[in-house]
Amino acid sequence: MSMFENIGIAGLGLLGGSIALSVKELGLSKRISGFTRSPKTLERAISLGAVDDGLLNFEEFIKDVDFVVLSAPISANIELARIIGRQKPSLLFTDVGSTKKEIVKMVEDFFPSGHRFVGSHPMAGSEKKGIDQANPFLFKGKTVIITPVSNCSPSTIETIEDFWRKIGARTVRMDADTHDDLCAYTSHLPHLVAFLLVSVFSEKMDKPNASACIGAGFRDTTRIAASDQEIWSEIFLSNSENILNAIEKFKEHLNKIEDMIEKKDAQSLKNMIEKIRKIRSTI
Amino acid sequence: MSMFENIGIAGLGLLGGSIALSVKELGLSKRISGFTRSPKTLERAISLGAVDDGLLNFEEFIKDVDFVVLSAPISANIELARIIGRQKPSLLFTDVGSTKKEIVKMVEDFFPSGHRFVGSHPMAGSEKKGIDQANPFLFKGKTVIITPVSNCSPSTIETIEDFWRKIGARTVRMDADTHDDLCAYTSHLPHLVAFLLVSVFSEKMDKPNASACIGAGFRDTTRIAASDQEIWSEIFLSNSENILNAIEKFKEHLNKIEDMIEKKDAQSLKNMIEKIRKIRSTI
Numbered sequence: 245m246s247m248f249e250n251i252g253i254a255g256l257g258l259l260g261g262s263i264a265l266s267v268k269e270l271g272l273s274k275r276i277s278g279f280t281r282s283p284k285t286l287e288r289a290i291s292l293g294a295v296d297d298g299l300l301n302f303e304e305f306i307k308d309v310d311f312v313v314l315s316a317p318i319s320a321n322i323e324l325a326r327i328i329g330r331q332k333p334s335l336l337f338t339d340v341g342s343t344k345k346e347i348v349k350m351v352e353d354f355f356p357s358g359h360r361f362v363g364s365h366p367m368a369g370s371e372k373k374g375i376d377q378a379n380p381f382l383f384k385g386k387t388v389i390i391t392p393v394s395n396c397s398p399s400t401i402e403t404i405e406d407f408w409r410k411i412g413a414r415t416v417r418m419d420a421d422t423h424d425d426l427c428a429y430t431s432h433l434p435h436l437v438a439f440l441l442v443s444v445f446s447e448k449m450d451k452p453n454a455s456a457c458i459g460a461g462f463r464d465t466t467r468i469a470a471s472d473q474e475i476w477s478e479i480f481l482s483n484s485e486n487i488l489n490a491i492e493k494f495k496e497h498l499n500k501i502e503d504m505i506e507k508k509d510a511q512s513l514k515n516m517i518e519k520i521r522k523i524r525s526t527i
Numbered sequence: 528m529s530m531f532e533n534i535g536i537a538g539l540g541l542l543g544g545s546i547a548l549s550v551k552e553l554g555l556s557k558r559i560s561g562f563t564r565s566p567k568t569l570e571r572a573i574s575l576g577a578v579d580d581g582l583l584n585f586e587e588f589i590k591d592v593d594f595v596v597l598s599a600p601i602s603a604n605i606e607l608a609r610i611i612g613r614q615k616p617s618l619l620f621t622d623v624g625s626t627k628k629e630i631v632k633m634v635e636d637f638f639p640s641g642h643r644f645v646g647s648h649p650m651a652g653s654e655k656k657g658i659d660q661a662n663p664f665l666f667k668g669k670t671v672i673i674t675p676v677s678n679c680s681p682s683t684i685e686t687i688e689d690f691w692r693k694i695g696a697r698t699v700r701m702d703a704d705t706h707d708d709l710c711a712y713t714s715h716l717p718h719l720v721a722f723l724l725v726s727v728f729s730e731k732m733d734k735p736n737a738s739a740c741i742g743a744g745f746r747d748t749t750r751i752a753a754s755d756q757e758i759w760s761e762i763f764l765s766n767s768e769n770i771l772n773a774i775e776k777f778k779e780h781l782n783k784i785e786d787m788i789e790k791k792d793a794q795s796l797k798n799m800i801e802k803i804r805k806i807r808s809t810i
Contacts, residue, residue, distance in 0.1 A: 367742035387739050416739040423740070429728045430740040434748040437720050439803045440780045444773065445712045446806050456670045456699040457709040458810060459650035464747045465717040469807040473800035477793050484788050490727065491785050495778075497723045502774050505767050510760050517756035520722045523729050524753040527741060 247407060248273040252309030254302065254324055256280045256289045258370060259340050260315030261378025264294035266411040269380040279305040288375050306332050311407075313364075314339035318478045322350050325361070329354040336360040338404050342369065342427065342475075343482040344391040344420035351393050360400045363391035363420060365427070366413060371470040384412035391420040428486035432479060433494060436487070438469040439476075530690060531556040535592030537585065537607055539563045539572045541653060542623050543598030544661025547577035549694040552663040562588040571658050589615050594690075596647075597622035601761045605633050608644070612637040619643040621687050625652065625710065625758075626765040627674040627703035634676050643683045646674035646703060648710070649696060654753040667695035674703040711769035715762060716777060719770070721752040722759075 251273035253260045260278070267273050278289050278298035286298045299305040302324055306312060312328070314321040318341045325347060328335050333355050339347055344363040351361045368386040370377065388408040392401055405415045418426075441462070448454055480487055504512045534556035536543045543561070550556050561572050561581035569581045582588040585607055589595060595611070597604040601624045608630060611618050616638050622630055627646040634644045651669040653660065671691040675684055688698045701709075724745070731737055763770055787795045 367740065369742060369744065386742075389739060416736050418736055418739070422734065426731055426734060426737055426740040429724075429731050430737075430745045431742060433727065434724055434745050436784060437724060438744075438748055439800060440777060440784065441712075441717055441720060442803045442807045442810075443780050443799070444716065444776045446803075447776065448709055448712050449806070451705065451709060453699050453701055454709055454713075455810065456672060456701070457650065457706070457713040459652060459669075459714060461652065461721075461751045462713045462717050463810070464750050465721055466807055466810075467747050468744045470804050471800075473797045473804060476800050477796035480784075480788050480796060481791055481793060484791065488785065488788060491781065491788075493727045493730065494723060495781070497726050498774065498778070501719060501723065501763075502771065505763050505771060505774075508764055508767065510764060513760035513763060514756045516726070517722060517754075517759050520725045520729075521753050521756060523732070524725045524749055527725075527738065527746070527749075 246271060246274050247410065248311045250275040250277055250309045252277045252279060252305060252312040253295060254279040254305070254312055254314050255316030255320065256285050256294065256375050257315065258373050258377045258382075259366065259368070260313065261289060261292070261294050261375040262380065262382035263313055263315065263340070263411070264289065265378055265380035266383060268293065270410060272407070272410055277305065277309055285375055292375065292378070294375065294378060302327055303331060306335060310336065312337040314341070317475055318343060318346065318482045322347055325351060326354060329359070333357065333359055336400065336403065338362055338364045340364050340366055342431065342479045343424050344389075345424045346482050348391055348393050348420040352395070358395055359393070360397070361393055362396055362401050362404050363393065364404065364408065365389040365391070365423065366408070371468050373472050373475070381412065383408070386413045388413040388415050389423055390415050390417045391423050392417060424483050425486050428483055428490040432483055432487050433490040435468050435471060435476060436480065436491070437494070438466045442466050442469040529554060529557050530693065531594045533558040533560055533592045535560045535562060535588060535595040536578060537562040537588070537595055537597050538599030538603065539568050539577065539658050540598065541656050541660045541665075542649065542651070543596065544572060544575070544577050544658040545663065545665035546596055546598065546623075546694070547572065548661055548663035549666060551576065553693060555690070555693055556594075560588065560592055568658055575658065575661070577658065577661060585610055586614060589618060593619065595620040597624070600758055601626060601629065601765045605630055608634060609637060612642070616640065616642060619683065619686065621645055621647045623647050623649055625714065625762045626707050627672075628707045629765050631674055631676050631703040635678070641678055642676070643680070644676055645679055645684050645687050646676065647687065647691065648672040648674070648706065649691070654751050656755050656758070664695065666691070669696045671696040671698050672706055673698050673700045674706050675700060707766050708769050711766055711773040715766055715770050716773040718751050718754060718759060719763065719774070720777070721749045725749050725752040
């Protein structure tokens, strides 16, 4: 049964495209409209059957839709949310950005007479990007963090949670501050560190046969270092305070292990690694 | 056709067990003998069919074998190599340790009248350990770095390369210094950093729903943080000089990106990530 008359997907990359395909697969909306600033992407999304139609102008786009998922990069989502606030503040909408404090605060400030927004963060990203990577099962079994906003009606939260569950995800509610703090450690710092591992290795890359020394460990720790620069520079800046805190913590732990190695302190090294191994094995 | 009369596998963990199973599968040795200090492991290796028989005493063990693969942790391998030097210096042998300078130097110093040793490092490790994780196809398509030792006859190198190729690996020759320097960047630093990511996150773990924020990025970057403490404390200390250099380089790059985040320098962040993404995409 359709949940919506006309869902609007704003931003047709990996996430937006996958949401569109999921909605199509499950018949959750009678019509699926896409918004993007790229005519080529819109054409591709239509030809892949992800959206039924689309527009390159957001003001026009929101006129006919009854639910919008903002799936553009963080700063673009915020800009689009502002347009919703000015033009159609009663519109039900969510976003799928990797940071939540910025957009939640913006909606709280910018929708003085109320809104129908909650933030969403599907833990279903990838280093791959673009509509051609989209698939209708991307959210199956994944977690979507739902960040309520002050003055948000319970029905808004429930509708959006219901939407995510229908496309196969489980939902977990969390306030935006906690989300951004935790994700600094579970996602943003790991990305930053993966980028650095490649960056540091690149200084050695020209040695003969250097790549012969690359095994599964390097491949897995740095898979996400192939992630997009537009998306990740925005995430790093949007959540800069928490990320800078995480970097400080990381440096403290790094100095500790460096000290153990310098002092050839095998026992402390073993104890530290054993403790970590046990924690990792439970994750 | 058998390459050997009686191959000896010293250390029956993931690597030793997998070598034994490969040799058995391919019939590369008429007999396969195992050495371990654990009666339980030996029993298990025999019951899994990895080895035909085995001994708990290394001096006895090397009497009857014509090729030994040292597959114990680094310091144990060095101790076993010393016993070979004292008792049967003409024995053909290799090791599969993750660092090569230490054992290569030890053999150069300790076998005054010559030896038949080259070092091997199969890029086929795993965070999993133990004979029960062993499989005969572990080396298929993997690279094995071969580190020649001074005064090593070409026939020794060729026999051991031939052995690895027969069990499915490709071989690459590299001197031990270069190997240990490169592996500090491709394996040891990534392990260290993966350990730290878990260690830093563990401070936040008790927050409600913290694990809901864990996605594929965290899982992949920290998979190897479930690695064994005995093995990894030894690797960190065996290759401490190169690892400490790699940590310094890592800190330099970390300070650079931290500075960009502090200054909200979006353009430099984008340029840095784009450069890294392009490098990673070629690996």
